[in-house]
Amino acid sequence: MTSGPGTSDDVVELRVHGVSGAGAEQILDRPHSHQVAGDRNGGFYRPRPGYPDTQGPSGVTMEAYRWSDLPSGTISRTLSLVFLLPFMLCNVAIWMRPPYRGTAGAGLKAVCRLLALTLTMLYVLAAMGVSLDLIAWRCLPNPHCLAGRPYLSWLGDRPTGLTLAVFALLPAAALGLLWRLAARPAHNFAAFRTPTTTSGAHQLSAVGQWDGAPTVSRLCALHVAAGFATLSLGLLIARIVSGPSTVSVALAAFAALVLIACTALLCAHPLIDTPAPHPLVDRLAGGLRSTAVALTPLVLAAVTLDPTPWRVRDGLPGYAMLVGLIILVQAVLLVVLGTVALASRSRRRTGTGTGSLRGLGAPVIAAAATGLAVAISADLVYKVADLLNRRAAADSESEIGPPLGYKWAIFVFLVAAACTLAAAVVVTLATRPGRIRIARAIVARDHPDAPPQAQYRLRQVERMIARARLTERVEVVAVVYGCVVGAGMPTSLLGMLRLAPPTVVERLTGIPAAATVFGLQVGSLLISAVVLALLVGGIFAYRTAAFRRHVGILWDLGTFWPRAAHPFAPPCYAERAVPELSRRIVHLTEQGHGVLLTGHSHGSVLLAATVLQLPPEVCGRLALLTYGSPLRRLYARLFPAFIDEKVLREVGERVNWRWLNLWRDTDPIGGWVFSPHRAGRRPATPDPALTVDRRLRDPWDVVPPPGDSVPPEIVGHWPGESDPRFEAAVADLAGRLRDRPPEPGGPG
Template sequence: MSSAPQTSDDVIELRVHGVSGAGAEQILGRPHSHQVAGDASGGFHRPLPGYPDAKGPAGITVEAYRWSDLPSGTTVRTLSLVFLLPFMLCNVAIWMRPAHRGASGACLKALCRLLALTLTMLYVLAAMGVALDVIAWRCLPNESCLAGRPWLSWLGGRPTGLRLAVCALLPAAALGLVWRLGARPGHNFDAFHTTTTTGSAAHQLSAVGQWDSAPVVGRLRSLHVATGFTTLCLGLLVARVAAGPSALGIALLVGTAALLGSCAVLLCVHPWIDAVSNGFVDRLCTGVRTVACLLTVLVLVAVAIDPTPWRPGVGLPGYSLTGALVILVQAVLLLVLGTMVFASRGQLRGTVAGPADPTGRLDPDEMRRGLGRDGLGAGPLQGLGAPVIAAVATGLAVALSADLVFRVADLLNRRAAADGERNIGAPLGFKWAIFVFLVAAVIVLLTAIVVTLASRPARMRTARATVARDFPDAPPAARHRLYQVERTIARARFTERLELLAVVYACTVGAGMPTILLGMQELSPGVVVQRLTGIPEAATNFGIQVGSLLIAVVVLGLLVGGIFAYRTAEFRRYVGVVWDLGTFWPRAAHPFAPPCYAERAVPELSRRITYLTEQGHGVLLTGHSHGAVLLAATVLQLPHQVCGQLALLTYGSPLRRLYGRLFPAYVDDEVLCEVGDRVNWRWVNLWRDTDPIGGWVFSPHRPGRQPIRSGPPGTVDRRLRDPADVVSPPGDSVPPPIIGHWPGESDPRFTAAMTELVGKLRARHRRR
């Protein structure tokens, strides 16, 4: 759609929403709007001219950028929440690693990418567990399992090799599905890719619009697809050799192992993988993928026609060993990653508390004073986000894979052992995985209860002190409303405690993953627990059933959350922030993660802002929640002559509270000061104590108090009392609402901040 015609307005407000999914009319706060640029997925909208109140404060034109459909549609989002969540979390982990240069940084990136590769292998192994181990090996030879199941019985009398080859088409199809989803763009982003950064290249955040380039993701995708197919081949060939070796099987096994090792090595050669343009590497990765596909066809044919007899066994030969080795490799990678990050935690560059300097950087004593009062200091994840989130992703992937195999085996196990037939059960390693998940869930639940109860007095004391300062003259009749505000502030301050729960879960899962070795020794969880604690085996087996049910509840919860996240306000506020935070980051580790919406949003915003300034307009950028992050990345990418005509208003901003804590290498104090410098400190950030997501950027000072930052950074943050009052205003019967994280553009204090920034832009324009 063509851009809007030039108007006589000297200042235009460009409003970027956050996690809302709201329509253009709601973002603009006007009942009628029309699109002036973009498309249905990401478009720019203005109020229809000719209607009353079409102008914003100070007579400026309001324009909204609606990007909520860019992360993905509702259906894709729902499916992605379940199937792609471990991939997304693992992909986010690579961006949470500390800012290391040289060999150390390359090692951390390699560890994250290798972990992502093992998740793809685990995905294929889970499909193999269902198709090959449970169905082809355990169920098809079992007459009681085939009874009443014509969709399986047609394979019952076939040779073992043929059964395995036919059933292997299921994991191959599952891999093809994620291959197709990863290769199919949710939106056409090609027109928004840029080749160079027009602004400063001092910070990696300034290149957000160029991160998710097609060549890098394409190379990663080719290597992951090749790894998935070689994993399938490896499982079949290990079973073939273990159940009856043959010369052809051994030769194919050696070739498959060599190909798998080549994929892992190529993944760690970062100059090749991360190159913007390298035709040789593109052809090499595509060639590896093609060889893997051809090898899979060859292996399927070889397994199907190999006349070597198969030795009988309880489970598919070698499958439990292969799965256990993959999980053990994951545990080792997590251990090495955690050790490297923890060892360098005290040497992080650019964390939220930097040394004092003449340009107004943070002073440690002042920062401790400010953070101690407002509780936004460095938390457990500060610098440790990469191993923690990687462990969470791995633990979730292992649990989902184990429960899938366990559930299918349980479903097919009707009349098991009837007439002396073999029991259709899941491998013991997967039972251990479910048991570890149950233990981790119980420990996290107990930790959450302890942390909630232990922190509540301090949170409530702070909340009461805040309310007492904000409403010193509240009448006794407002006591109930005051208590509601106190509880809201106390709940909002619990956000930082969630980091501890993630750390506890990650540590429990990481410590429990080696128990897969017990499954390899044919030791069940019930037997081991009974020997160590005396708890009856039946109780542990019942716990495993509960753990499996709990995993199913998690999957159902993700489905429900995906369905209602953009239909229900409460779901949208919490589920949406996690999803949009994850999909903001490019696919630098796992190519099957959901696509990065910033690859279109930031270049599109840059072009629109540049166009408006070229028409002679000053532009007031207003960003709520994740909209503030998009605008910060955009400002860093714009030319300096464009930034000279901008002002920035952020509210509900997670820049410091979430991004600064979780991604210290990309959103640090230096980056935030660079944003302020570029707009000549025409920047106002509004924040509320009742907001569980957003917060201050430079200083948590309150009205009437000196900021803890000297110089221009100390003028950015402005705390808003929320609610505006605790008593009903004249002519009303209810007190003002508690806004929390909601935008609140109708707030007079928001209007005052806008008017102030517009005045600065106009004053600069007059001086020109």
């Protein structure tokens, strides 16, 4: 255990794992451990006393922080990540926006938040499409649809207004479920919140504090208000198109005003982002939510009691128009976001460290989120229509089909998937010679004296390095997908004009309509396969630690960032992890210990956010060891406004440059932070940042060591804490902590 105050030369090595979901024994590399703080979701562990070899290199006291159950600790949370994936991706997009300041930055934030609002409205419209358009409007008056369905036939002879009001409760309940899920984290993580210690809310140093701020509650109130206003407006438009009345027109105008007010307040960032409670803003947001919720029963009553006859149509009046308008608005927002991102990329073209996706992450991820949301919504309505139709209608007029806008959405998803697959193949094949050439040069430099019998092993290492260098090329594939989705979404206008995909495609390309119909069926199956894969992936990520290593990157990346755009995204686990780490580090330093923070993969990102929140007197007793770190390779490229050279240097300055970063060429995720420091390229300046990175040759040899029959394994992105070079780095930093001057160091 820890020693009392006064043992200032005692160093505690606090290990934070990555997305692997490893157990405490694996993190500590010791067979027996016990918990010393925290709980089963996020806890601190040490080797169990009484067993040999309980200390680490250079005699440090070992401790591990296990947080893997925070983002996906229960089956319900894991499954919620699957179903809320579009919301999560849209929320990540706001953190990927280009580093604009002033009016341009506020405009980008507004575009991201408006796009998030349209996803909530699309969610409500999808529920309305199933309950109101397909079931209440199309199925109940259709005797072919009601045949053999007693659970629906008892409503078949009811007035249209009554059935619409009854089935409107389903989208209202679906929206209420999201509301409930969004409010739960406020209670789950309340005990872990700490006072805000940063000057700005949109900084990496605010991670762990933002998600508990009033901003999320305000966003939630506005999204709930917009969702209920969309439901009310959809019902009232159907009522007005069939036969207007003074009451229905007045209620529709009021619902539209609520929706406009939500949109306007959502763009008022100085008000929404106020970190402290703001009575006026909180009353406005809460008032809009209460008004929209109270308006819904009034609308249901008006629809039920209005004696005006309903006009028989092939779909709920106005519904297809609403769906088409929402998708069109999303397309416009994506174009605006992409245009500004391209302008930012051109403005920063002369800068250093630019990657192919630098500045384009926001529109690409936003397009992925929007395209996935539209595709899932379309496939849901498409599948329910197919189920209700049964392909057993007596004539074509009795057939139940989804709105044409949804058919176009499925068609666009199919085209985007085909283009993305083709781009992936082209990028892989086109870059392979260059990647192989670089890999051979690295292997030749690392193993110049390899014997002839090691040629097979050398080729394995070359292939591993070449595959690891494919990570940056994946960005091109993502850009292709985002461009195809953004360009294809305006086809919703064709659906509003009652033009079907088979007809348009045949006129423009000559492809038979039957082929397009078959393509729509394939697209629907593909969307269902994606949803099923996400569902199975979520379940196995919860049940299998090895599987979680592969799919956990998406969950941990998405839920690391606070909910700054979409309040219905999965909760930010950093709201607990970062304050919990901060408290533990402060406690250890108060006991007189120096603390060596060692973070693997995403654990290094958690530690960077933690260091930025600690007071100077605590940072003066810290050292930092990162390995397999994506801070520069992924995060600085994807989140240029929040993680850049300046932020990384601030982390180094806070720990007085007691920082080492270990990286390997075979790692597809981690990399160098400040300088690659390859052989023959040693730093020529005394800049302390250039001493941080240490490249590890992987594998360290290509022939079996004495007494062994196989060569050393290729580590890649695995932690490798048992590597002697890792132990040497621990000993180096531990020695620096013990030799530090007595006064606290590090800037404030």
